């Protein structure tokens with residue numbers, strides 16, 4: 571009996587330690603971007619699904635936005651089509667767009683929905699096309715100051731969060747693929763949107779408390795690639811100054827984080843998706859990992875002193 575009590579105590583302590591975070595985050599919306607290489611390992615995918623379901627049962631309102639760049643490239647290769655990136659974005663012909671849509675909506679999203687629904691009737695998958703969630707116009711890449719046409723790559727023009735809010739109110743977990751309808755009248759085509767950009771736009775549109783971007787590095791490195799010193803926290807203005815020096819993979823992530831905190835999201839974080847349960851560690855402990863971007867101190871809506879985000 572006494573041995574049992576003894577071994578149970580650390581577990582109780584761990585649960586109690588989470589109490590302030592549970593209280594703070596209760597009822598809050600969290601947008602989680604899952605993608606890239608964090609998504610190619612089976613165990614990590616299951617741990618990710620467990621974390622998201624945990625958040626939902628702990629009283630948060632998680633929304634998943636997913637990418638799938640490696641999966642799209644693999645499918646294109648199978649079809650004998652080349653993957654070409656300019657300024658970190660996939661050059662998207664109409665033919666490529668069909669493959670992007672098929673892989674994201676038909677494969678990656680289905681797999682995530684399936685994993686989440688192992689835990690109950692929770693996840694509902696959709697793309698940004700559904701219920702006008704995301705509309706986009708053509709995005710041109712800026713290469714050395716030149717405006718370059720990279721095809722059906724979208725820049726978000728508007729976000730309508732009604733369908734997502736309704737699902738959240740119903741206790742569901744929306745899983746959104748980063749494809750947008752066209753905002754141009756008469757254009758029935760769709761746009762390929764970078765998943766980091768889509769997640770940031772949705773986080774802002776939903777007035778989320780937090781945007782979490784999972785990736786395959788520890789966070790934002792101060793002096794990549796020569797050092798692996800991770801910047802643990804920075805303000806919007808500090809990030810803005812770093813942006814021009816960042817390399818392609820990090821650009822949409824950090825631009826997204828900046829956009830989010832400048833548009834009402836309280837914190838935007840880049841986390842190491844290779845660490846199992848990194849989401850839980852970030853939300854429910856003070857062992858925050860990765861990089862956290864916060865609004866400038868004088869920004870409107872800045873949390874009151876002593877009310878810092880976890």
Ligand SMILES: Nc1ncnc2c1ncn2[C@@H]1O[C@H](COP(=O)(O)OP(=O)(O)O)[C@@H](O)[C@H]1O
Pocket residue numbers: 605606607608637639784785786787789790791792793794816817818819820
């Ligand atoms: N300053 C930086 N800090 C961290 N990673 C960086 C930085 N600059 C560029 N990178 C690169 O960005 C990559 C992450 O972007 P990306 O591969 O597009 O991620 P994902 O596939 O998760 O969306 C890292 O693996 C790293 O190679």
Ligand SMILES: CC(=O)N[C@@H](CCC(=O)OP(=O)(O)O)C(=O)O
Pocket residue numbers: 604605606607636637638639640642658659660670723724748762763764765766
């Ligand atoms: C325009 C553009 O580049 N779109 C991306 C969309 C998927 C994505 O962003 O996936 P990750 O988050 O896994 O990189 C692509 O086609 O690869």
